[in-house]
Amino acid sequence: MRSAEELIAPFHLAQGAPVVLAVSGGVDSMVLMHLLSTLPPARLSLTVATFDHQLRPSSAAEQQMVIAAATALGLPVRAGRWPRADQPQSGLEAAARSARYTFLKEVASASAARVIMTAHHADDQLETVLFRLARSGRLPAMVGMRPQRQWGELTVIRPLLALSKQSLIAYAKAHALTYCEDESNRDLRFARNRLRHDAVPALKAVNPGVLAHTARFSSDLAAVLTLADRQLRAMLPQDASEALDWTALTQEAPAVQALLLDTALDRWQVRVSPRVRSQVLSALNARQGTKRFAAASGRILIAAYGQLTVADSSPAALPAVLLSAAGRWYRVGQLTIGRFDRLPSGATFLAAVPDQPLTVRTRRPHDELQLADGHHQLLRRFFINQKIPQPERETRLVAALGDQVYWVQGIAPRQLFAGSQTDILQAVLALKSEAKDETTHE
Numbered sequence: 042m043r044s045a046e047e048l049i050a051p052f053h054l055a056q057g058a059p060v061v062l063a064v065s066g067g068v069d070s071m072v073l074m075h076l077l078s079t080l081p082p083a084r085l086s087l088t089v090a091t092f093d094h095q096l097r098p099s100s101a102a103e104q105q106m107v108i109a110a111a112t113a114l115g116l117p118v119r120a121g122r123w124p125r126a127d128q129p130q131s132g133l134e135a136a137a138r139s140a141r142y143t144f145l146k147e148v149a150s151a152s153a154a155r156v157i158m159t160a161h162h163a164d165d166q167l168e169t170v171l172f173r174l175a176r177s178g179r180l181p182a183m184v185g186m187r188p189q190r191q192w193g194e195l196t197v198i199r200p201l202l203a204l205s206k207q208s209l210i211a212y213a214k215a216h217a218l219t220y221c222e223d224e225s226n227r228d229l230r231f232a233r234n235r236l237r238h239d240a241v242p243a244l245k246a247v248n249p250g251v252l253a254h255t256a257r258f259s260s261d262l263a264a265v266l267t268l269a270d271r272q273l274r275a276m277l278p279q280d281a282s283e284a285l286d287w288t289a290l291t292q293e294a295p296a297v298q299a300l301l302l303d304t305a306l307d308r309w310q311v312r313v314s315p316r317v318r319s320q321v322l323s324a325l326n327a328r329q330g331t332k333r334f335a336a337a338s339g340r341i342l343i344a345a346y347g348q349l350t351v352a353d354s355s356p357a358a359l360p361a362v363l364l365s366a367a368g369r370w371y372r373v374g375q376l377t378i379g380r381f382d383r384l385p386s387g388a389t390f391l392a393a394v395p396d397q398p399l400t401v402r403t404r405r406p407h408d409e410l411q412l413a414d415g416h417h418q419l420l421r422r423f424f425i426n427q428k429i430p431q432p433e434r435e436t437r438l439v440a441a442l443g444d445q446v447y448w449v450q451g452i453a454p455r456q457l458f459a460g461s462q463t464d465i466l467q468a469v470l471a472l473k474s475e476a477k478d479e480t481t482h483e
């Protein structure tokens with residue numbers, strides 16, 4: 042068994058740092074408490090915290106056992122209890138855990154500690170990895186528990202994570218420590234306990250090194266994910282409000298595409314079912330047409346011509362209207378709009394446009410416009426620069442000839458067009474005055 046100083050060394054705890062030590066009375070936390078008591082008294086300022094969930098008849102006695110053992114080691118103890126009145130009918134395990142962590146946070150605050158130590162060990166880690174494999178399989182989850190994790194202002198550290206339960210039992214025996222066996226751990230109605238009972242022994246029988254291999258797997262995976270994250274950042278848009286451009290990704294292997302899509306969706310905090318996920322991938326790879334997909338919380342994904350965007354809610358899409366004939370008015374949503382050879386009296390000038398049938402519609406991925414300084418810009422980029430909110434980008438109307446946009450609803454015409462263009466733009470796009478265009482982005 043490594044010394045207490047060796048076990049805490051990776052966490053770089055300052056001399057005398059206040060630390061809350063969570064002790065349940067099980068062998069793991071009783072061993073950790075004993076180990077830490079062997080440190081020089083000034084090394085850490087420990088407070089033992091023990092919580093009675095009141096879920097088993099023996100729990101109060103176990104808490105007393107923890108208090109007695111801590112006191113015998115000269116450690117201050119704080120004891121908490123979960124009132125029965127607060128205990129829900131269902132979701133008991135999760136609620137118990139939450140009550141326990143609330144208590145640990147209170148103890149940390151009362152003892153000015155920023156660190157909470159728990160006694161999770163290598164067997165716990167193997168169970169966690171197996172459990173997550175069964176439940177999720179997503180790579181970040183497969184890392185299991187990290188030796189150190191940030192929890193708001195607090196840091197939770199697990200100095201025993203590399204040690205087997207067997208070695209902890211041996212330590213307890215060698216030092217004649219008392220501890221209790223949590224009989225709820227034997228309750229095979231809980232999935233975790235079934236893994237502990239069946240899968241873990243089976244794996245140890247295959248190879249006793251499985252705990253060390255799990256630790257290696259977890260730390261290698263965490264490292265690979267760190268590297269992958271750098272690569273993914275380079276491949277995905279910097280700004281989550283930008284579209285995900287799939288055009289360069291269609292040749293990637295399906296598994297790579299799936300990972301890229303998942304990462305983008307995670308960034309956008311969009312959740313979709315596996316079925317929708319594969320439909321989105323097919324739509325992106327087809328790079329044709331526009332498809333919308335419902336995501337959780339009323340959000341939608343829009344795959345259009347190889348670009349993926351997310352919108353907050355599904356705006357009723359306006360059908361595109363072709364201004365086929367010059368000199369007459371067309372109704373597009375709330376607007377009455379038309380193409381004329383000169384501005385009709387009482388009408389509002391929107392833009393100088395080519396004398397050809399224009400389409401009035403919402404945006405498409407390859408839309409481009411020419412700015413007043415003569416530069417061409419993707420409409421997508423223009424919307425970002427103008428700080429037009431994402432959902433609004435989906436509903437703003439544009440007048441376009443193919444991908445070339447001549448007018449954007451709400452944008453003053455002089456922002457969009459170079460003077461030198463006017464000689465080839467022979468018609469005017471006009472708005473009937475009764476429905477005035479709101480020019481909000483002068």
Ligand SMILES: Nc1ncnc2c1ncn2[C@@H]1O[C@H](COP(=O)(O)OP(=O)(O)OP(=O)(O)O)[C@@H](O)[C@H]1O
Pocket residue numbers: 063064065069070090091092093094138141158159160161165
């Ligand atoms: N009743 C308790 N009082 C104080 N600390 C506890 C209590 N129960 C658990 N702990 C702390 O949490 C660690 C893990 O315990 P256990 O494996 O029973 O919990 P878990 O529910 O599996 O873990 P998690 O804390 O991740 O939910 C223990 O080693 C101990 O440090």
